Amino acid sequence: MLTAKEIERLAVEKYLQASNQSYEIEDFESPDFILRGKGKKIGCEVTEFYPDYSPKGSDLRQRERYLNNFHQKLKTKLFEHYPQGYTIDINYKPYISEKSSTDLEVESVFFNIKENVNSRYINDPSKNIRGIFIHKIGDFPILISQMIATDNITPKAEWLIPIIESKTKLMQNWNSTFNEKWLLISIGPSRAGDISINRIKNLDSVKYIL
Structure with missing residues (x-):
């Protein structure tokens, strides 16, 4: 990173x-x-x-940092348990709905993925994720991507x-x-x-x- x-x-x-x-x-x-x-x-x-830039800072920047930190932790955990066989695309919501413990949310989302790894799509798995797309790719190394939606x-x-x-x-x-x-x-x-x-x-x- x-x-x-x-x-x-x-x-x-x-x-x-x-x-x-x-x-x-x-x-x-x-x-x-x-x-x-x-x-x-x-x-x-x-x-x-x-x-929303201002001399005092940006809420959007803080939100981006939070989601990037969350994504890196989730990505590390997924790599450890699923080194190959899947592409996982995580679609984050435009704004943070609620700031909670990053570690607790990572554990909750990981459990959700583990329980639904054979599904093609997981809808609304956490307060900050809109959906997760999962595709099987055989014996190829896992690929994990993120998208942070805009408010248009x-x-x-x-x-x-x-x-x-x-x-x-x-x-x-x-x-x-x-x-x-x-x-x-x-x-x-x-x-x-x-x-x-x-x-x-x-x-x-x-x-x-x-």
């Missing part, structure tokens, strides 16, 4: 690749990365997009403004001098929004002031 820093670095690499640019990437703290190349030194701040709310350009304003203030306090300052708002790595940038309307109404 990638660390938060590795996910941020991946976002920078993907952006540079997509925009056909080449820079050396140096891990840093504030900014997140320093890019060097073409005689330039660029400060690059990376943040993930969440529709059409994103708006205004949702980006709090991120830009908050990060702009942070960037003004950087100690080093940079030729350019970049704010990279990463949508892809986050499963909390599952949003394509093409769906964000009136993107040109957002002003970037550094």
Whole structure:
């Protein structure tokens, strides 16, 4: 599982690749990365997009972390007991219905899968899972995947403004001098929004002031 820093670095690499640019990437703290190349030194701040972003945090981000932690624990347990023979696709609900003990929920869901492993679908096995699809694949190694559903709310350009304003203030306090300052708002790595940038309307109404 990638660390938060590795996910941020991946976002920078993907952006540079997509925009056909080449820079050396140096891990840093504030900014997140320093890019060097073409005689330039660029400060690059990376943040993930969440529709409910605010300077105080994001409930969706907390929910994503909870589900990722839960999924890793369930995945480990399933690998131990079913090393081969199945694909198991877990479809999580858009929001956490109730925060309970992760370990207790893992045990409950695992027991449910164990009791219904020959079924093709388990409906609503826990408060945080919509359904589990199970397919037999013979002697092949087990495959376990996760999907976190969205709430299907059409994103708006205004949702980006709090991120830009908050990060702009942070960037003004950087100690080093940079030729350019970049704010990279990463949508892809986050499963909390599952949003394509093409769906964000009136993107040109957002002003970037550094």
